Amino acid sequence: MSLSAINSQLTESFLLSPGVEGQYFERKSAKITASQVAEIVVGLANADGGSIAIGIKDRQFEGINSQGAVKINDFLQCGVDHCRPPIMFQSEFAEFVKPDGSQDRILFLHVEADKNRVHETSAGDVFLRVGDETKKLRFEQRQDLEYDRGSRLYEDDLVDACTLDDLD
Numbered sequence: 001m002s003l004s005a006i007n008s009q010l011t012e013s014f015l016l017s018p019g020v021e022g023q024y025f026e027r028k029s030a031k032i033t034a035s036q037v038a039e040i041v042v043g044l045a046n047a048d049g050g051s052i053a054i055g056i057k058d059r060q061f062e063g064i065n066s067q068g069a070v071k072i073n074d075f076l077q078c079g080v081d082h083c084r085p086p087i088m089f090q091s092e093f094a095e096f097v098k099p100d101g102s103q104d105r106i107l108f109l110h111v112e113a114d115k116n117r118v119h120e121t122s123a124g125d126v127f128l129r130v131g132d133e134t135k136k137l138r139f140e141q142r143q144d145l146e147y148d149r150g151s152r153l154y155e156d157d158l159v160d161a162c163t164l165d166d167l168d
Helices: 012-016 034-046 065-081 139-149
Strands: 025-028 050-054 089-097 103-111 127-130 133-136
Touching (some): 034 050, 034 103, 034 127, 034 133
Antiparallel strands (some): 127 133
16 A cells, blocks of 8 residues: 555555665655755756655654654755755655554655756755766756756857857
């Protein structure tokens, strides 16, 4: 049975299986920071979209409740607070029972791909999800992505050291 109403693939056995992280899925410990979550959100939005599960460590449910309401709220707002332009994503909580009998939650963030714009973190870094990694793009890679999305036109770039003699 799926723990997510949005992504039916997110079952308990899937979430805890080895080797499931890939192009469309990432799982992270609850100890991650909102700015680190934003890097993954940006990478997914700049690629093909996907889901992030927060509160899973070493293929075990650790939950997020111990992080407190402020940090959980930071996760929920990272698409607005740490991404430019803002990235809207769907979020949902999945409840589970820990071995000690206490209740806790996993947070899912479901990010749609944005094929029209290139997103960056508030630090100005652009990321792209490639396989099971979120890669920081170099300037040239970012420029190519902007050309692909139409947010930058190759014809608008200035050519250094061009003179009138170069034109015919």
